[in-house]
Amino acid sequence: MIEAVGLTKRYGAKTAVHNLSFQVRPGTVTGFLGPNGSGKSTTMRMILGLDTPTSGHATIGGRPFRQLPNAPRQVGALLDAKAVHGGRSARAHLLSLAQLSGIPARRVDEVLGVVGLQEVAGRRSKGFSLGMGQRLGIAAALLGDPQVLLFDEPVNGLDPEGILWVRNLMKQLAAEGRTVFVSSHLMSEMALTAEHLIVIGRGQLMADMPVKDFISANSADFARVRTPDTEPEQREKLTAALGAAGAQIAPEQDGALRVSGLPLPRISDLAHEAGVRLWELSPHQASLEEAYMRLTQGAVDYRSTSDARAGLQQAPGGHPQQFAAPHGFPPAQGGPVPQGAMPGAQPNPYAPQGPYAPQPAPGQGYPPPAQGAPVAQGPVPGAQPNPYAPQPPAAPMPPSAPADLSAPHHEEAR
Numbered sequence: 001m002i003e004a005v006g007l008t009k010r011y012g013a014k015t016a017v018h019n020l021s022f023q024v025r026p027g028t029v030t031g032f033l034g035p036n037g038s039g040k041s042t043t044m045r046m047i048l049g050l051d052t053p054t055s056g057h058a059t060i061g062g063r064p065f066r067q068l069p070n071a072p073r074q075v076g077a078l079l080d081a082k083a084v085h086g087g088r089s090a091r092a093h094l095l096s097l098a099q100l101s102g103i104p105a106r107r108v109d110e111v112l113g114v115v116g117l118q119e120v121a122g123r124r125s126k127g128f129s130l131g132m133g134q135r136l137g138i139a140a141a142l143l144g145d146p147q148v149l150l151f152d153e154p155v156n157g158l159d160p161e162g163i164l165w166v167r168n169l170m171k172q173l174a175a176e177g178r179t180v181f182v183s184s185h186l187m188s189e190m191a192l193t194a195e196h197l198i199v200i201g202r203g204q205l206m207a208d209m210p211v212k213d214f215i216s217a218n219s220a221d222f223a224r225v226r227t228p229d230t231e232p233e234q235r236e237k238l239t240a241a242l243g244a245a246g247a248q249i250a251p252e253q254d255g256a257l258r259v260s261g262l263p264l265p266r267i268s269d270l271a272h273e274a275g276v277r278l279w280e281l282s283p284h285q286a287s288l289e290e291a292y293m294r295l296t297q298g299a300v301d302y303r304s305t306s307d308a309r310a311g312l313q314q315a316p317g318g319h320p321q322q323f324a325a326p327h328g329f330p331p332a333q334g335g336p337v338p339q340g341a342m343p344g345a346q347p348n349p350y351a352p353q354g355p356y357a358p359q360p361a362p363g364q365g366y367p368p369p370a371q372g373a374p375v376a377q378g379p380v381p382g383a384q385p386n387p388y389a390p391q392p393p394a395a396p397m398p399p400s401a402p403a404d405l406s407a408p409h410h411e412e413a414r
């Protein structure tokens with residue numbers, strides 16, 4: 001199990017991680033989500049002993065990473081797939097890591113097979129594509145057959161076949177009882193891979209719960225309701241009846257209505273009472289992506305400005321901006337939801353609310369959005385990109401015992 005207790009990291013005036021506490025349990029894939037710059041990589045680096053917390057601590061199996069006996073046999077990590085000596089072949093790179101950790105050379109060929117790089121094992125890694133580099137990084141993480149695995153954006157640059165492979169690999173590793181902690185920006189992928197989520201925004205915990213609870217806590221279920229296209233007065237009658245009953249209504253681009261706040265049978269009854277025929281009445285649940293956007297929209301540091309050309313796309317009979325989706329929220333199925341166009345419609349049903357809306361830290365408001373470009377990702381000066389590097393004298397590696405990879409997994413790391 002991985003545990004963070006009150007983890008805080010400040011870089012000068014910048015608080016990258018603030019008082020973060022969570023546990024990552026074995027047996028499930030735990031997704032680690034947050035907008036760019038929210039502190040995911042910093043948190044992972046602190047867990048792996050590559051960054052020192054300003055306060056708080058992180059443990060793996062109850063011990064700080066640097067105090068783990070033979071850490072590479074217990075913990076595997078992919079932080080930066082580019083942190084590889086490009087002049088070495090894939091096999092030579094893995095062999096050098098294996099030798100440092102007392103892992104037998106035969107394991108190198110095993111992991112090359114697992115990640116599908118056998119054919120190119122003799123090629124220098126500097127000629128590798130992004131996806132091949134990711135596979136090599138995953139191979140390095142698996143080398144010690146560890147019980148605890150951390151992956152920072154493992155599907156970066158992978159093609160659909162590669163993404164499916166990573167998904168199945170993560171699930172398989174978790175099904176074997178391992179602790180799997182994986183960050184990603186691909187929400188649809190996380191929805192398929194993770195069972196549990198830890199979401200941070202501006203370095204602070206925003207949610208720690210099963211994926212299904214996260215979606216229902218951060219999304220409003222809604223109904224799509226459609227009246228006969230040929231009879232616009234039916235749509236108006238229904239809108240009035242539903243509005244009077246307390247529903248929130250927003251028109252969808254294809255002419256249907258998005259209705260929330262009323263159960264489906266009640267919508268049906270109200271339509272019946274108003275003498276309105278329905279062509280469609282269907283239940284919808286928001287996706288993980290919608291729920292995530294809704295939760296984190298107040299904690300995004302880097303936003304694109306809208307394209308001036310959008311102003312040229314005049315909506316029929318309306319102002320161009322009426323068709324702009326709320327900031328940071330994807331268009332609903334079937335197209336963007338025009339806001340404020342219907343009488344009685346909620347202008348923005350996606351505004352943060354409820355217990356999971358982001359809150360500033362005590363005594364510390366959210367800092368204003370950072371100016372300028374995001375800090376480039378990659379090896380941070382002074383940080384060690386390779387968790388398998390020999391430990392400093394303060395935390396000496398124990399003598400490398402001849403590895404027996406068929407031995408039972410180390411319980412203390414679980």
Ligand SMILES: Nc1ncnc2c1ncn2[C@@H]1O[C@H](COP(=O)(O)OP(=O)(O)OP(=O)(O)O)[C@@H](O)[C@H]1O
Binds near residue numbers: 039043
């Ligand atoms: N070595 C450093 N020095 C100064 N600031 C840093 C350093 N490392 C990270 N930061 C800052 O800390 C914040 C968190 O960065 P971090 O890389 O942990 O975020 P992230 O969630 O992993 O982002 P992304 O999703 O874009 O990879 C950012 O504002 C970043 O600029």
